[in-house]
Amino acid sequence: xxxxxxxxxxxSAPQGRGGLAQSVTDSLTIAQRNLIRMVRxxxxxxxxxxxxxxxxxxxxxxxxxxxxxxxxxxxxQQYREFLMAGIFAQTVTFATAGASAGIAEDMHKGLVxxxxxxxxxxxxxxxxxxxxxxxxxxxxxxxxxxxxLIVGWRAHDGIWRALAGFGLLLLLGYAFTWIGALxxxxxxxxxxxxxxxxxxxxxxxxxxxxxxxxxxxxxFLRHIAEWNPFSATVVACRDLFGNFPPHYRLPDAWxxxxxxxxxxxxxxxxxxxxxxxxxxxxxxxxx
Amino acid sequence: xxxxxxxxxxxxxxxxxxxxDGVDLDVPEGTVLGLLGPNGAGKTTAVRVLTTLLEPDAGxxxxxxIDVCENPTAVRRSIGLSGQFAAVDEYxxxxxxxxxxxxxxxMPAREAKRRADELLxxxxxxxxxDRTAKTYSGGMRRRLDLAAALVVRPPVMFMDEPTTGLDPxxxxxxxxxxxxLVAGGTTLLLTTQYLEEADRLAHDIxxxxxxxxxxxxxxxxxxxxxxxxxxxxxxxDPAHIPVARAVLDRHGHTGGGEGCTxxxxxxxxxxxxxxxxxxxxxxIRELDAEGIEIDDIGLRRPTLDDVFISLTGHATEPGDExxxxxxxxxxxxxxxxxxxxxxxxxxR
Numbered sequence: 001x002x003x004x005x006x007x008x009x010x011x012s013a014p015q016g017r018g019g020l021a022q023s024v025t026d027s028l029t030i031a032q033r034n035l036i037r038m039v040r041x042x043x044x045x046x047x048x049x050x051x052x053x054x055x056x057x058x059x060x061x062x063x064x065x066x067x068x069x070x071x072x073x074x075x076x077q078q079y080r081e082f083l084m085a086g087i088f089a090q091t092v093t094f095a096t097a098g099a100s101a102g103i104a105e106d107m108h109k110g111l112v113x114x115x116x117x118x119x120x121x122x123x124x125x126x127x128x129x130x131x132x133x134x135x136x137x138x139x140x141x142x143x144x145x146x147x148x149l150i151v152g153w154r155a156h157d158g159i160w161r162a163l164a165g166f167g168l169l170l171l172l173g174y175a176f177t178w179i180g181a182l183x184x185x186x187x188x189x190x191x192x193x194x195x196x197x198x199x200x201x202x203x204x205x206x207x208x209x210x211x212x213x214x215x216x217x218x219x220f221l222r223h224i225a226e227w228n229p230f231s232a233t234v235v236a237c238r239d240l241f242g243n244f245p246p247h248y249r250l251p252d253a254w255x256x257x258x259x260x261x262x263x264x265x266x267x268x269x270x271x272x273x274x275x276x277x278x279x280x281x282x283x284x285x286x287x
Numbered sequence: 288x289x290x291x292x293x294x295x296x297x298x299x300x301x302x303x304x305x306x307x308d309g310v311d312l313d314v315p316e317g318t319v320l321g322l323l324g325p326n327g328a329g330k331t332t333a334v335r336v337l338t339t340l341l342e343p344d345a346g347x348x349x350x351x352x353i354d355v356c357e358n359p360t361a362v363r364r365s366i367g368l369s370g371q372f373a374a375v376d377e378y379x380x381x382x383x384x385x386x387x388x389x390x391x392x393x394m395p396a397r398e399a400k401r402r403a404d405e406l407l408x409x410x411x412x413x414x415x416x417d418r419t420a421k422t423y424s425g426g427m428r429r430r431l432d433l434a435a436a437l438v439v440r441p442p443v444m445f446m447d448e449p450t451t452g453l454d455p456x457x458x459x460x461x462x463x464x465x466x467x468l469v470a471g472g473t474t475l476l477l478t479t480q481y482l483e484e485a486d487r488l489a490h491d492i493x494x495x496x497x498x499x500x501x502x503x504x505x506x507x508x509x510x511x512x513x514x515x516x517x518x519x520x521x522x523x524d525p526a527h528i529p530v531a532r533a534v535l536d537r538h539g540h541t542g543g544g545e546g547c548t549x550x551x552x553x554x555x556x557x558x559x560x561x562x563x564x565x566x567x568x569x570x571i572r573e574l575d576a577e578g579i580e581i582d583d584i585g586l587r588r589p590t591l592d593d594v595f596i597s598l599t600g601h602a603t604e605p606g607d608e609x610x611x612x613x614x615x616x617x618x619x620x621x622x623x624x625x626x627x628x629x630x631x632x633x634x635r
Contacts, residue, residue, distance in 0.1 A: 011439060011440050011441075011442075012351070012364045012365040012439065012441065012442065013363075013364040013365070013392040013393055013394070013439040013441075014364075014392075014393050014394065015364070015393070016360075016364075016393040017393070022393070025390070026390075026391060029387060029390045029391060030391075032387075033376060033379060033383075033387050036378070036379060036383065037376070037378040037379070040378045040419065041378060109372060109374065109377075110370050110371070110372040110373075110374035111374050111375075111376060113335075113340055113368070113370050113374060114368065114370065114374040114388075114435070115391065116339070116340050117338045117339065117340060117363055117366065117368040118363055118388065118391045118392060119360050119361075119363040119364045119391075119392060119393060120391040120392075120393075124391075284341075284342075
């Protein structure tokens, strides 16, 4: 080990640029770090794909023939088209668990302490994480869309409307990673973060119009399903992909009648609320 | 003039536990303060307050001339922190870890890159710079963590138990790195459970217990209060105790006035000395010449436990203090750690 030159003058870190510019570069530095991790631990991405692909197969071929959609009879092909937006949306929301586990692990390993002792932008550790998760979600969606095409799903209303649908899905996924960030900062162990980031997603995604229409649910659940932020995105995507059966009648609830707008509003509200809560929690984070 | 680190009346409570109960500290520029105490004493909490990770409930702290509570971001530009766990991303390479930290210290990309290479070289990690930190040994991770804390050559450094969990060889090499660093003019606050470590690295030592500084001074001053070195002998035959005592009394140092003490039931004789290992060899020869059979003999230097017993009247044992559950459990760890140090010293 070579001796430290005695001439080494102590210097403080340069004055940051502050403001938005610094937030952006710091966030990108952290996003880059998380993307490198993603490449080095490909299992995470691979296992993230197994579950939605399994759901595509199970719902299409096991339940598909038996689930009746109003206006479509029991055609398995039409159920597959109806189903796919639900699977897409469920997949993007599952990014939550990755974010919460990742952030809990950073807390546990002392990395959050290191970051908090650096003169970096306050929200950057979380923003960087959510950006990296967004990239991962996008990759997952591409693979899943390919699988969906293989089993016969099509977007019927043109490429732009299809891309708009995927845009809404990514926005929803991004919003949910902020919920994941808050969970990751709130639990004590990475293990708790993994289950804590996942468990509540099951009722959320099943009490919705993702897999079955809401009209046969009890009134109480039907209202939840129709106002569920998750449902708005699913219905918006079905609409944009042209995946509704010809004579399908949408529920009267406002988000079901204006699904695209409802989806955007819900996602933006979730981002605004959970970003504020997460950054506040981060600033006082202790293991 | 206040030092590079200056704290007055720091208080921090977690529920019922007063982790910091009015701590005053002053570390003059270019010196090393060792915060010595068992786990749960409040050392880490003090470091967390001084490094802006935790806001104190009361009191003030100024680091590198900047108030910690008023302008935490400016403080962060002037400090390096090496925490209790090697806080490196194990899926990033050593080089990537250091570059990331450099970027987050707001260094331009090219400078961060250059500095990363420089630090890898200096910390003997150049050969492993492109391997992920996951493949590093414990000592290498510690060095990488320390390198990360030094990316901007901060004028003030904080190290929280930098050598806990390291084997003796790695501990030794980390001490050398820290000594080099201090020789370069860095102000350092270091926490440790090991008196030996504070002894070697720190100019001044503050002993912390239950969130308070209970003693401060140089290592020699603290040792003097604790009783200094002593030779312990266990004789095989109780009948030999008087002769052994006479031998030991000849060599015991006269300054303190206390001579040889004897524990009859364990056949153990203890005498304060000043001559170190050389004297020990002499005593062994003389006891041998008198035909005294020895079961055990050793030179004992004060351990953290000794310092604690002499300063507080209580050992760092669990259960002797009705403090909160966490503090009790932590104290147990500290007792184990200190015991280990004692054994090491005896072996020399």
